[in-house]
Amino acid sequence: MGPIVALCGGVGGARLAHGLAQCLAPDDLTIIVNTGDDFEHLGLAISPDLDTVLYTLAGVANREQGWGRAGETLGVMSELKALAGPDWFLLGDKDIALHLIRTQALQAGETLSAVMARLAAALGVGPALVPMSDQPVRTILETAEGTLAFQDYFVARRCAPVVKAIRFEGAADARPAPAAEAALQRPDLAAIILCPSNPWLSMDPILSVPGMRDLIRSAAVPVLAVSPIIGGQAVKGPTAKIMSELGLACTNDAIAAHYAGLIDHLVIDRADTCSAPGLTIHTADILMRDEADRARLAGEILDILMGSTPAPQGD
Amino acid sequence: MGPIVALCGGVGGARLAHGLAQCLAPDDLTIIVNTGDDFEHLGLAISPDLDTVLYTLAGVANREQGWGRAGETLGVMSELKALAGPDWFLLGDKDIALHLIRTQALQAGETLSAVMARLAAALGVGPALVPMSDQPVRTILETAEGTLAFQDYFVARRCAPVVKAIRFEGAADARPAPAAEAALQRPDLAAIILCPSNPWLSMDPILSVPGMRDLIRSAAVPVLAVSPIIGGQAVKGPTAKIMSELGLACTNDAIAAHYAGLIDHLVIDRADTCSAPGLTIHTADILMRDEADRARLAGEILDILMGSTPAPQGD
Numbered sequence: 001m002g003p004i005v006a007l008c009g010g011v012g013g014a015r016l017a018h019g020l021a022q023c024l025a026p027d028d029l030t031i032i033v034n035t036g037d038d039f040e041h042l043g044l045a046i047s048p049d050l051d052t053v054l055y056t057l058a059g060v061a062n063r064e065q066g067w068g069r070a071g072e073t074l075g076v077m078s079e080l081k082a083l084a085g086p087d088w089f090l091l092g093d094k095d096i097a098l099h100l101i102r103t104q105a106l107q108a109g110e111t112l113s114a115v116m117a118r119l120a121a122a123l124g125v126g127p128a129l130v131p132m133s134d135q136p137v138r139t140i141l142e143t144a145e146g147t148l149a150f151q152d153y154f155v156a157r158r159c160a161p162v163v164k165a166i167r168f169e170g171a172a173d174a175r176p177a178p179a180a181e182a183a184l185q186r187p188d189l190a191a192i193i194l195c196p197s198n199p200w201l202s203m204d205p206i207l208s209v210p211g212m213r214d215l216i217r218s219a220a221v222p223v224l225a226v227s228p229i230i231g232g233q234a235v236k237g238p239t240a241k242i243m244s245e246l247g248l249a250c251t252n253d254a255i256a257a258h259y260a261g262l263i264d265h266l267v268i269d270r271a272d273t274c275s276a277p278g279l280t281i282h283t284a285d286i287l288m289r290d291e292a293d294r295a296r297l298a299g300e301i302l303d304i305l306m307g308s309t310p311a312p313q314g315d
Numbered sequence: 316m317g318p319i320v321a322l323c324g325g326v327g328g329a330r331l332a333h334g335l336a337q338c339l340a341p342d343d344l345t346i347i348v349n350t351g352d353d354f355e356h357l358g359l360a361i362s363p364d365l366d367t368v369l370y371t372l373a374g375v376a377n378r379e380q381g382w383g384r385a386g387e388t389l390g391v392m393s394e395l396k397a398l399a400g401p402d403w404f405l406l407g408d409k410d411i412a413l414h415l416i417r418t419q420a421l422q423a424g425e426t427l428s429a430v431m432a433r434l435a436a437a438l439g440v441g442p443a444l445v446p447m448s449d450q451p452v453r454t455i456l457e458t459a460e461g462t463l464a465f466q467d468y469f470v471a472r473r474c475a476p477v478v479k480a481i482r483f484e485g486a487a488d489a490r491p492a493p494a495a496e497a498a499l500q501r502p503d504l505a506a507i508i509l510c511p512s513n514p515w516l517s518m519d520p521i522l523s524v525p526g527m528r529d530l531i532r533s534a535a536v537p538v539l540a541v542s543p544i545i546g547g548q549a550v551k552g553p554t555a556k557i558m559s560e561l562g563l564a565c566t567n568d569a570i571a572a573h574y575a576g577l578i579d580h581l582v583i584d585r586a587d588t589c590s591a592p593g594l595t596i597h598t599a600d601i602l603m604r605d606e607a608d609r610a611r612l613a614g615e616i617l618d619i620l621m622g623s624t625p626a627p628q629g630d
Contacts, residue, residue, distance in 0.1 A: 075408025
């Protein structure tokens with residue numbers, strides 16, 4: 001089949017992106033990554049989801065903790081504590097090396113797209129790893145305890161505050177990154193995949209970039225999402241908690257409703273159901289326990305897409 | 316005796332400053348440090364001389380290499396290389412922790428004086444460690460191979476290019492740091508010491524800050540310099556090479572001439588001579604081999620100053 005565009009956030013999305021990278025030629029895969037979690041810490045420009053995808057595809061991710069690098073050291077961090085510096089956000093030495101290169105590049109006027117392409121090449125990653133936008137978009141949570149920037153909510157507060165609303169600061173002034181736009185406009189594009197990332201915290205920021213939804217629908221190719229929930233629970237992270245706080249049941253119907261008008265296919269777990277209308281529902285073992293699972297699920301998804309007609313409208 | 320102000324650059328100066336810190340009460344010592352070597356690297360604000368003095372006084376300096384931290388690790392540096400980042404300037408992890416705190420503080424509008432005071436307190440350093448100025452002053456070398464920023468000359472080119480002239484960019488717009496000015500204006504000030512640092516590369520930047528020379532002379536206290544050369548050789552660094560390139564003999568007479576009008580006392584090595592007029596010449600063992608030597612030389616210098624009358628004019 002032709003080239004694929006995958007949209008993804010952090011850990012769960014990165015795993016499927018890694019599976020797709022194992023099934024497709026590098027030129028046939030573009031991964032558009034959420035940058036709504038990006039933030040500045042200690043003057044460093046940090047892009048958690050881009051780095052998780054980069055590390056996962058490069059095979060250097062820490063699989064136990066789900067983020068950061070394998071074999072990481074904490075030389076800087078331990079001295080930061082000794083010098084009474086801020087220590088709420090854990091920064092590994094390898095991570096800091098990457099942050100320093102990115103920060104300096106951005107300060108020198110390079111785009112986030114350009115510096116990430118450079119870093120991906122240095123780590124031997126073949127598929128195109130593209131930020132959703134080169135303009136800053138920041139996920140902001142309105143919570144019962146006040147307005148919180150994403151990392152304050154996610155890391156400092158460990159997702160404890162009750163979420164009332166989510167917005168994406170700067171989105172109005174953002175544009176899709178040029179390589180994201182180009183990938184979605186390829187005449188030979190075969191399909192678009194929404195990876196199993198948090199729809200509200202990881203996918204919505206990408207979809208909030210003006211023009212992104214239109215590019216996806218205008219591509220006139222099958223759009224497939226993989227559900228981030230199994231048996232009414234989030235595989236990882238605060239998806240279920242946030243759905244409940246937003247007044248939604250933690251079901252595939254709610255996921256389908258959230259993506260209504262955007263996707264044609266929803267892949268849910270074998271044990272789950274979905275009764276959403278106007279959508280082709282597929283079942284698979286969507287839990288990715290290990291690396292073999294990633295390639296297996298990616299292969300099953302590509303099989304689904306190969307069997308589908310362009311831009312189908314339900315079954 | 317009353318409080319002392321010491322002016323100093325990097326390694327050699329830091330050693331005498333450390334000796335003075337061992338002889339004086341913390342409140343009785345203010346160390347004004349050269350910031351002409353300061354530069355930005357990888358987006359980090361680096362102050363080599365301030366850090367060398369800080370590390371030396373805190374007892375955490377690497378004594379073998381003469382700069383940086385003891386027990387330093389290179390986690391960030393090794394990953395910087397793997398990511399094809401710049402690796403010509405060696406950055407230890409502990410060093411980077413300090414640079415990150417300083418960089419963020421400066422970006423947030425804190426003065427260099429304030430952040431260095433905070434870092435000195437965190438490392439348990441008692442004497443006041445004060446940058447010569449809170450405004451950026453940058454040492455620029457005009458060489459036979461073109462104009463070079465200090466670190467390009469000193470680290471990247473290892474002092475190889477022939478120096479034709481030295482200037483201090485930004486000096487015209489700089490002011491002495493408030494704590495430097497206050498220390499030099501204390502009514503009970505006892506003496507001012509120019510540590511054995513390179514007169515052209517370490518002392519001249521300090522003296523280039525408008526008002527600094529006047530503050531020193533207006534203090535009307537004995538001003539004593541320790542020669543940075545022994546037996547016609549620099550104890551450390553490119554002093555002798557630069558003197559030769561500037562057409563000067565590497566003698567204490569040339570050092571005395573350079574400081575003419577500023578100092579009252581010159582301390583030279585026991586084996587050396589100086590015939591400069593209008594100056595009291597003292598001999599001592601000025602080589603500081605170990606920590607005991609630092610306190611010994613500092614004690615001898617304080618004895619000289621205690622025996623001198625205020626603002627003497629030669630012997």
